[in-house]
Amino acid sequence: MLQQKKTIEDLTYLVPGVQGMLDELAWWATVLKTARNPTAQPTT
Known part of the structure; x- marks a missing residue:
């Protein structure tokens, strides 16, 4: 993430899991x- 200058918000594909x-x-x-x-x- 740091090398590509992305934030958590840019990784929306992770949200469903x-x-x-x-x-x-x-x-x-x-x-x-x-x-x-x-x-x-x-x-039980």
């Missing part, structure tokens, strides 16, 4: 936090 990526990141964070908690009850 961002929400899915953030959803997966949140899911993994929740799953890993639950797995590390020895008293956690399994979720």
